[in-house]
Amino acid sequence: MDRDFQQMKKELLDYKFALDESSIVAITDSRGIITYVNDQFCHISKYSRDELIGQDHRIINSCYHSRGFFKEMWQTIGSGQVWKGEIRNRAKDGTFYWMDTTIVPFMNEMKKPYQYVAIRYEITERKRVEQELQKMMARIIDVQEEERKRLSRNLHDGIGQNLYSHLITINRLLSEMNHPLLTQMQTEATQLIEEIREISWELRPSVLDDLGLVPAIRSYLTRYSDHYQIDIRFDCVLRKRLNINTELTIYRIIQEALTNVRKYAEVDSAAVTIREMDNVVRIMIEDKGKGFDVSLRAQSPGVGLFSMDERARSVGGSLSITTSPGNGTKIILDIPIK
Numbered sequence: 001m002d003r004d005f006q007q008m009k010k011e012l013l014d015y016k017f018a019l020d021e022s023s024i025v026a027i028t029d030s031r032g033i034i035t036y037v038n039d040q041f042c043h044i045s046k047y048s049r050d051e052l053i054g055q056d057h058r059i060i061n062s063c064y065h066s067r068g069f070f071k072e073m074w075q076t077i078g079s080g081q082v083w084k085g086e087i088r089n090r091a092k093d094g095t096f097y098w099m100d101t102t103i104v105p106f107m108n109e110m111k112k113p114y115q116y117v118a119i120r121y122e123i124t125e126r127k128r129v130e131q132e133l134q135k136m137m138a139r140i141i142d143v144q145e146e147e148r149k150r151l152s153r154n155l156h157d158g159i160g161q162n163l164y165s166h167l168i169t170i171n172r173l174l175s176e177m178n179h180p181l182l183t184q185m186q187t188e189a190t191q192l193i194e195e196i197r198e199i200s201w202e203l204r205p206s207v208l209d210d211l212g213l214v215p216a217i218r219s220y221l222t223r224y225s226d227h228y229q230i231d232i233r234f235d236c237v238l239r240k241r242l243n244i245n246t247e248l249t250i251y252r253i254i255q256e257a258l259t260n261v262r263k264y265a266e267v268d269s270a271a272v273t274i275r276e277m278d279n280v281v282r283i284m285i286e287d288k289g290k291g292f293d294v295s296l297r298a299q300s301p302g303v304g305l306f307s308m309d310e311r312a313r314s315v316g317g318s319l320s321i322t323t324s325p326g327n328g329t330k331i332i333l334d335i336p337i338k
């Protein structure tokens with residue numbers, strides 16, 4: 001029996017050694033007061049063990065995350081569930097570092113947590129690379145939009161105007177003589193002008209730059225409904241114009257989401273909602289159509305979903321998708337505003 005106990009004790013010490021060597025570990029009591037930190041915690045935070053024991057984690061709070069972030073974390077571990085997430089902390093010297101964190105609650109016989117064990121891994125370099133990639137993607141999107149704008153203007157003001165001049169000439173000729181070829185030329189010129197307008201609109205609607213997001217969305221939804229016979233209910237509460245990058249992001253994501261609706265949802269109606277709430281604009285695109293399996297799509301996301309997600313990230317926003325086969329799809333875009 002004593003041998004079994006000694007063996008178990010040795011195994012536990014071996015586990016602790018392996019954990020301390022590979023991870024940043026802290027233990028707190030039920031109130032969040034630090035009762036144990038390993039050497040790696042001291043090294044990354046640049047605080048001594050004596051400076052940390054008896055404190056709570058506010059000592060390394062970087063003020064990066066919202067109160068809601070930590071409220072959700074405490075609600076999770078307080079209910080006995082494991083919490084996982086990424087946290088930015090501040091070291092004693094003022095430098096910041098990122099932690100991939102798992103917090104495990106230890107429960108007593110009353111099913112209440114009596115202590116929490118936090119196991120962390122530093123991911124500062126990974127987060128730096130992610131931020132650089134995000135900046136690069138934002139720059140690519142900006143260049144793409146500028147090129148779209150240039151092409152749209154050139155099509156509308158160049159080829160479009162030339163075709164319109166030709167149509168006027170054809171109409172004048174038709175007023176003086178009646179010939180089947182002139183009638184055919186009139187029809188073809190009219191169709192070409194309409195196609196140029198459609199292409200120009202898809203590239204970059206001028207109303208978005210001139211009048212703003214809401215008129216551009218209304219105009220797009222009217223054209224969309226007329227062309228695809230899908231009725232779109234639009235509900236918008238937006239008190240002011242946003243910056244052009246934010247407006248572009250919202251417009252493009254709505255455009256992409258509704259493209260997916262007409263391709264895959266098999267519905268005759270959908271809804272677009274825009275709400276300004278405190279410091280966030282929330283956009284929701286919802287349909288009651290076929291839906292899809294999110295887990296399968298996550299393994300191989302389409303270009304459209306990838307594009308929407310990258311656009312959301314480029315303005316500091318977040319995109320979530322709620323769907324399942326037969327239960328429709330809801331896309332929610334949250335973008336912080338000042």
